Amino acid sequence: MEQILFNYLSKYILLTDDEKKAILELDIFKQFKKGTQLLKEGELSDNGYFVIKGCIRTFYIVDGVEKTTEFYTEAESLEPLCKINKKTSDYFISCVEDSILMVADSEIEQEIFQKFPRFETLCRVLSEELLAKNKADFDDFKTSSPEQRYLNLFQSRPQLLQRVPQYQIASYLGLTPQSLSRIRKRLSVGAK
Amino acid sequence: MEQILFNYLSKYILLTDDEKKAILELDIFKQFKKGTQLLKEGELSDNGYFVIKGCIRTFYIVDGVEKTTEFYTEAESLEPLCKINKKTSDYFISCVEDSILMVADSEIEQEIFQKFPRFETLCRVLSEELLAKNKADFDDFKTSSPEQRYLNLFQSRPQLLQRVPQYQIASYLGLTPQSLSRIRKRLSVGAK
DNA sequence: TACATTTATTAACTAAAGTGAACGAACTAT
DNA sequence: ATAGTTCGTTCACTTTAGTTAATAAATGTA
Structure with a gap:
């Protein structure tokens, strides 16, 4: 463990x-x-x-x-x-x-x-890294459309979509559950 | 200095x-x-x-x-x-x-x-703080409409709007310059 | 199993953002 | 001063998200 x-x-x-x-x-x-x-x-x-x-x-x-x-x-x-x-x-x-x-x-x-x-050095390095990554995620969010954000999440954390209810994913993506449902439909139809 | x-x-x-x-x-x-x-x-x-x-x-x-x-x-x-x-x-x-x-x-x-x-402790504390604040900003962004985000920026960093070209503010708010221009108009008309 | 609750989808409608283009104002540089 | 950018606004149009409501599907529980 x-x-x-x-x-x-x-x-x-x-x-x-x-x-x-x-x-x-x-x-x-x-x-x-x-x-x-x-x-x-x-x-x-x-x-x-x-x-x-x-x-x-x-x-x-x-x-x-x-x-x-x-x-x-x-x-x-x-x-x-x-x-x-x-x-x-x-x-x-x-x-x-x-x-x-x-x-x-x-x-x-x-x-x-x-x-x-040594642990303090470790924690400093870790939180600097997390900060830079969080900024990069935020940048991504700002520069993407809702649809792109969904696709991006699909790429980067596919398991999450299985583990978590969709209405929670929706607000994580800055959307209403209805909008996310629509986006998914749009993508599945478009893919056919 | x-x-x-x-x-x-x-x-x-x-x-x-x-x-x-x-x-x-x-x-x-x-x-x-x-x-x-x-x-x-x-x-x-x-x-x-x-x-x-x-x-x-x-x-x-x-x-x-x-x-x-x-x-x-x-x-x-x-x-x-x-x-x-x-x-x-x-x-x-x-x-x-x-x-x-x-x-x-x-x-x-x-x-x-x-x-x-002592400086390493300082840097650890600072970057933990910046990380938590950046997360809070990101949360705010996700849970607000473009208009609310603009008003929020107006509150939190009013000077920035004076110092920086508007098209840069627009993408900072995740918008096109045209949309930001519209939002400002909407707000100024509504305020009258 | 059956009932209640939670979650996801769909639809009709409204509101707002994206797009492409045009125009004038403001700023730069020569 | 003037010519050339850059910047902000406006417009017409398209696309997409928010809203409200209804329903269906899935999940949890007595």
Whole structure:
């Protein structure tokens, strides 16, 4: 199970057995049932998440309607804004599937950075990389039509379309469920 | 001039005079004329930028048309994706105004981190914060209509609308210049 | 199994954005 | 000053998304 984590990290640094052991001893791998709310609007939490298995999503409720903005699957991590700016959250986090997550608060992070300073370098590099990638995704979104965005998602994360209800994909693409349904129809007819 | 940098950093850590001196001695403050291309599509660069004064933007050229996706003004910083993933750039970076920038490559960063380890913590914290904020901006974009996005920009960065040509704002909002022109008209008529 | 709820599709209609072209105003450069 | 760009607006037209509502299909649950 923890192999997902170590595999992911091995792309950046090779951990010693000591380091691996220290991580496992923190005992921060937790199981959650599908539908579990990890964070609610208005709450303040100090937890960050790394997905070992399963899928979680962030969503807003605008005029009573859910707007899903991001999905996190295996080997992806989420540091909620409320953890960083210490303000109550604008959004919800919940489990799209039964999931196994690493859950770490600032105290745990400090502890690790203290024991293994290399981890701080790792985290800096990782978040710089995530930032640049997120910018690239945002750029893509801005410069594409809804249809292109759907095709793009189809290319880059095909499994996601199987794992997640379509109305959540729709708002992830900045659309209503009806529009996404139409786009899919248009594409399937056009392809024939 | 360097006050812009030190002011910004003071929100996160208080620098000693030694540290300030060390930064200034790197001699990485550079001047650029409006229109200067800092990075071109297809190029590979190891430079990151921090804006002391002025404005720079990133843009793509898609089917011969410029698509501006981000603006960076005073006290904002840009680490291009090509610096991080070592692949040639998909986009251009150029100066919207005469600008004074801090330009730093990986070697310079290493040097600083070596001398002042606190800087690595700072950079980790900063990029985590930027990542969370960028996600929030992206969420906003996805959940808003073009008109709301324009109004939102009007609120959050009113000066930008004065400093930057409107066709660049348009693609920044994911629109054609014609659509933005219409939105502005609609809003000005509605306001009367 | 049967019932209730959630999710996806379809349709008719409205509103808004994309497209291509034209025009004038503003800015540059010589 | 003037010639040449660049930029913003407007227009007519096409395409696509939003909205509201109805229905069908799939899923979950007693």
